[in-house]
Amino acid sequence: xxxxxxxxxxxxxxxxxxxxxxxxxxxxxxxxxxxxxxxxxxxxxxxxxxxxxxxxxxxxxxxxxxxxxxxxxxxxxxxxxxxxxxxxxxxxxxxxxxxxxxxxxxxxxxxxxxxxxxxxxxxxxxxxxxxxxxxxxxxxxxxxxxxxxxxxxxxxxxxxxxxxxxxxxxxxxxxxxxxxxxxxxxxxxxxxxxxxxxxxxxxxxxxxxxxxxxxxxxxxxxxxxxxxxxxxxxxxxxxxxxxxxxxxxxxxxxxxxxxxxxxxxxxxxxxxxxxxxxxxxxxxxxxxxxx
Ligand code: GRG
Numbered sequence: 001x002x003x004x005x006x007x008x009x010x011x012x013x014x015x016x017x018x019x020x021x022x023x024x025x026x027x028x029x030x031x032x033x034x035x036x037x038x039x040x041x042x043x044x045x046x047x048x049x050x051x052x053x054x055x056x057x058x059x060x061x062x063x064x065x066x067x068x069x070x071x072x073x074x075x076x077x078x079x080x081x082x083x084x085x086x087x088x089x090x091x092x093x094x095x096x097x098x099x100x101x102x103x104x105x106x107x108x109x110x111x112x113x114x115x116x117x118x119x120x121x122x123x124x125x126x127x128x129x130x131x132x133x134x135x136x137x138x139x140x141x142x143x144x145x146x147x148x149x150x151x152x153x154x155x156x157x158x159x160x161x162x163x164x165x166x167x168x169x170x171x172x173x174x175x176x177x178x179x180x181x182x183x184x185x186x187x188x189x190x191x192x193x194x195x196x197x198x199x200x201x202x203x204x205x206x207x208x209x210x211x212x213x214x215x216x217x218x219x220x221x222x223x224x225x226x227x228x229x230x231x232x233x234x235x236x237x238x239x240x241x242x243x244x245x246x247x248x249x250x251x252x253x254x255x256x257x258x259x260x261x262x263x264x265x266x267x268x269x270x271x272x273x274x275x276x277x278x279x280x281x282x283x284x285x286x287x288x289x290x291x
Pocket of ligand 1: 041044077081082149177
């Protein structure tokens with residue numbers, strides 16, 4: 001039986017609280033890295049990995065927790081750097097002042113650098129089988145690096161103020177937000193040593209889910225509130241960012257969201273058919289989208 005999302009999130013929170021401070025050897029840097037990591041994120045990415053591991057018959061050992069939770073460190077780095085004055089220049093994140101507002105841009109940059117680097121330490125320095133650690137490290141680098149999230153961020157910066165086509169926007173989102181979610185689901189398949197067809201279905205689910213997640217985030221910037229999102233909303237249009245509602249209108253974006261969710265549900269059913277296991281745990285993740 002897969003644990004509830006609330007319980008998985010609590011496991012991630014507990015693991016981070018207990019282990020992050022051990023690996024930082026400078027007081028202000030530790031405060032800055034811990035501040036953003038423990039500021040109350042949803043823990044979507046590591047919980048996707050953990051739910052996938054449990055669904056596929058794996059156990060949440062300390063080593064699995066370390067490898068899975070590494071992704072939350074990396075995700076937090078991306079948020080800190082995204083908020084910096086040189087990027088989005090945001091004041092609020094996870095309902096609290098952004099890292100550079102509290103610690104200054106220099107320390108915030110270093111907190112991000114520290115979290116990114118520590119993520120690779122956690123994913124490689126554990127007792128999982130060596131081929132598993134190598135595969136996780138390689139796939140995480142591909143997802144987060146200059147052909148993944150960093151490329152998406154570069155595309156976003158370069159194209160702000162230029163209207164992209166729907167295909168171009170989808171590609172940007174696939175890199176910027178989708179790549180880490182793709183990795184989150186795949187990591188569960190790598191940890192439990194799944195055959196190639198199952199891994200293929202896992203990434204297909206991750207890709208559809210990641211797309212839905214980004215469209216929803218774009219929509220919430222238009223129709224959501226700061227209290228709901230924990231960050232300033234309504235910024236995208238003013239900054240001429242490329243977004244789904246900007247390109248297609250709210251109704252068009254909602255339609256794309258429905259299509260992405262339908263595709264994720266089809267893949268969820270196919271995963272159950274191919275593996276003979278219940279993928280009901282993914283229902284909790286799909287329930288995130290309130291339409
Ligand atoms: C700085 C290299 C670099 C990359 C930044 C992911 C990203 C790339 C920027 C964030 C921009 C953004 C708001 C994207 C929308 C989707 C998204 C990633 C939202 C934040 O993730 P959540 O909702 O946040 O999982 P919590 O706080 O719950 O972890």
